[in-house]
Structure formats: structure tokens, C-alpha cells
Amino acid sequence: GENVEQHPSTLSVQEGDSAVIKCTYSDSASNYFPWYKQELGKGPQLIIDIRSNVGEKKDQRIAVTLNKTAKHFSLHITETQPEDSAVYFCAAYNNDMRFGAGTRLTVKP
């Protein structure tokens, strides 16, 4: 089955800096890659996603890139703000959703 690995497990940046979180997947048939943001005591919130026929997608300060050949995808957050602090999960979908272990992002004001 699918195995998703996510790095780093923790990331601390200064407000205004960029943050990058990387994930790899094992199942080449996976075709949909969402990213979720989870704040303390809340459920995961879908923030951006990308499908396997697209290499990059951007939504304001958030962008995701996908390299199908290498089976890895990344989340990029620019101009980080303290409210970006949360745990971020990547996932890969092929008939079912498999999640990475999460990255705890801390943005220091």
C-alpha cells in the first residue's frame, strides 16, 4: 500500500520568512495530493491540493509543487505570519487517503 513520509517533523521560522515542507510517496498510482492545516483541538483543514496532471499550484502565499517522476511534493508558504503556526499534513490519494506524520510549524513574531 501507499506510504507517505513527511519532513521535517518540526520547523521554526521567523515571521516573514518562507517555510517549506516536503513529502514523498511510494505508490505511483496516487493521483491527488492535498495539504491540511490542523490547529490545536481542531480537525484538519484543507488548504491546497494538486492533481497528478499538474506540476505546480499557487494560492496567495501558499504553493504546492509535484514531481511525479521522483514521487515527491512540497508545500511552500511565503511571508509567514504567526497565525500560520499549526501542524501541517500532506496526503496522497489512490482509492484511499494516506497521510504523512505531520510537521509542526512555529512562526516566531
Next chain:
Amino acid sequence: GAGVSQTPSNKVTEKGKYVELRCDPISGHTALYWYRQSLGQGPEFLIYFQGTGAADDSGLPNDRFFAVRPEGSVSTLKIQRTERGDSAVYLCASSLAGEKDTQYFGPGTRLTVL
């Protein structure tokens, strides 16, 4: 519109007891999913409903876990003879039938088994 709702938000029970966790999906979403999230981990799939039927229950860890969705909307996850290892956050998600990959999560139920 309203998102996915789950009740209760917290449930504390004793080992060996029976618990029920409820999920109310987004209106119009025919697909419903249950996940379990242990501390410091990503959600793990338990079961998927398409309408009233369980289309995939391969993630249920054992026969103490059971879920129903009798009218194709609200779903209940049932855990019998709870064990301390069942302590986790139980998340529910829903999606449109034609977009099973785009899933929206509820806030979860934190289950603690003493």
C-alpha cells in the same frame, strides 16, 4: 454552509465500556469517512461509506469497532469493550460522491479510555 460536525467533542470512559461517536456530514455529501488520529500522527483510515453502505471497512482494527449510516447522512462509530489503546481523536470527513479525494474534516471526538 455548515461543515462536518461531530459529537461529543470529548468522551472519557472506563476500560471495558461501550461508546458511540456521532458524525453529521456536510449536507449533500454522500461519501463519509472515519479516521483515527493518535498523538503526533496523521489520521489513519478506518471506514468509508457511500450512501448507507460501508464501501470499505478495511481500516477497522478489529471486531470491537463498528460503524453505521442507516439513512445515508448521520453516521455513528461504535466501539465495544473499550481498551486504553483506543484512546485517540476520532475524525470524520465527508465528500461529494464524484470527488472522493476532496475530503472535509470535522473537529473530531477526543476519546480517552481510563
